Amino acid sequence: MEFTDVVDARRSVHDYADEDLDRETIEAIVEAATTMPSSYNLQPWEFLVLTEDADRERLREVAYGQAHVTDAPVAVVVLGNLDPAAHVDRVLDDQVEKGYRDEAGAAAARETIVGMREYPTAERRVWAAKSTSLAAMGLMLAARDRGVATCPIGGFDPEALHEAFDVPDGYEPVMLVTMGYPAADAADEERPRKLRRPVSEVVHYGSFDPDGGADGADGALAGTEATTDD
C-alpha cells in the first residue's frame, strides 16, 4: 500500500475476523518493526507472541478482561529490556565494521552504555519504553500495510503479567498489541476517526507555551509569547 493510505487506514480495531494469522505474516510484520530506530541501535525489544487461546485467556485476565485480547487471533506483548548494555558488543562491533564509528568512538559509546546500567530503574524504564514504543508503532503500521488490524493496549497489570508468563524482572511489559484481520463490519473502521488535536495546537515554533500552538489554538493567543517566533 501507499504509505499515506496505511496511515489513513490504521485504526485501533476491536473486532476481528475469525481467521488466523500465519507465522510468515506475523514474522514479516515483526521484521519491519525491528528496522525501527532505537537508542544507540541497542534494540531493547522482545515480542512475546500469543497465538494459543489459552495464552490469550491468561493475558486477558491481566488486561482487566478486555475482550479483544481473546477475540483477536494474535496478541503480542512488547517487552523492553531494562539492561541497556544487553546487546552492546555486537551492536557496536557492527557499527565499526560498517564505518558508522571508529574504534575510539565505539569505545566511548560502550563506556556510556555500560554506565547506563547504573541509572536508577525509573530512568531505565523510560529509556526502554521509548525505543520499544518506536518498534511497536512500526509493528502496527507494518501490520496495516498487510491488511492486518491492531489495537495497542496500555491497560494491564504489569506484575500479574510478569507472573502469568514468567517474565524475568529485567524486562518490562511496555505495551500489548492485538493483531488480526479486521471483521468485515468492524465498527472502528466504519466510524469517523477519533478526534485529533489539530496541528495548529500541537506545533510550537521556536518556543513552547502550553496554552497555545502555532496559530494560537485553544484560546486567543495571537501576539502572546508562544507565537512570537512564528
Next chain:
Amino acid sequence: MEFTDVVDARRSVHDYADEDLDRETIEAIVEAATTMPSSYNLQPWEFLVLTEDADRERLREVAYGQAHVTDAPVAVVVLGNLDPAAHVDRVLDDQVEKGYRDEAGAAAARETIVGMREYPTAERRVWAAKSTSLAAMGLMLAARDRGVATCPIGGFDPEALHEAFDVPDGYEPVMLVTMGYPAADAADEERPRKLRRPVSEVVHYGSFDPDGGADGADGALAGTEATTDD
C-alpha cells in the same frame, strides 16, 4: 511511496542538504504523526519545532554538541505532557459523539484518567514516553515518505533543555528529532543498514525465555522452555 519502500529507506541520517523545509511540509509530517494512537487517545504530545539557527544552536548545547542538531534545517523537540487528563473532556466527548463509547463508559474512563493524575511521577513519565514515542515514529516515517530524512536523539540534558526553552515542569522532553532533506552523499544512506537482531531471536511464541527466541537464536536452545510452544 510504497509503505515497504519507506521502511526500507528510513535511516538515522546525520548529513543534510543545505535546503530548508517549508512549513507546509513540516506540518504535513506532524499531522501524520498526530494520527498515531495514544493511551485513551489522550495525545499527550507537543512538538517544539526549531527552524531558526539560534534556536538549534541552543538545542545543540543541551544535546552535548551533536553537530546534526544544527546541520539539519529543522530540529523537533517531542514533548510529553505529564498530565494524563489534560485533554480528557474533549477526547471522551468525541468518543461518545462518534459512538465509540456510551455515556457510562465515558464516565468510567474519565474517572480512571483523572485518577491517573495521582500516579507517581515515574509512572506518568513512562506513560507519556510511550504515547509520545508512537507519534515520534509516525513523524519519522511520514518524513521519509516525503523524502525528508530524520535522526532521533535520546542523548540530551533534560534539565538544561527545560531551562533553555522555558519548558514548564509538567512536560517531559521525550526525544529530539532532526529533520531535513538528506545530503546527496549522506553516508548513513549509503552504508549497509546497521545490524538488526533477527526475528528468530526477538520473537517468542507462548512464553519468554530471555536466552532464546522462536528458533533458539543466541545459543543452542532447541528443546528448552522458550521453544516448547513453537
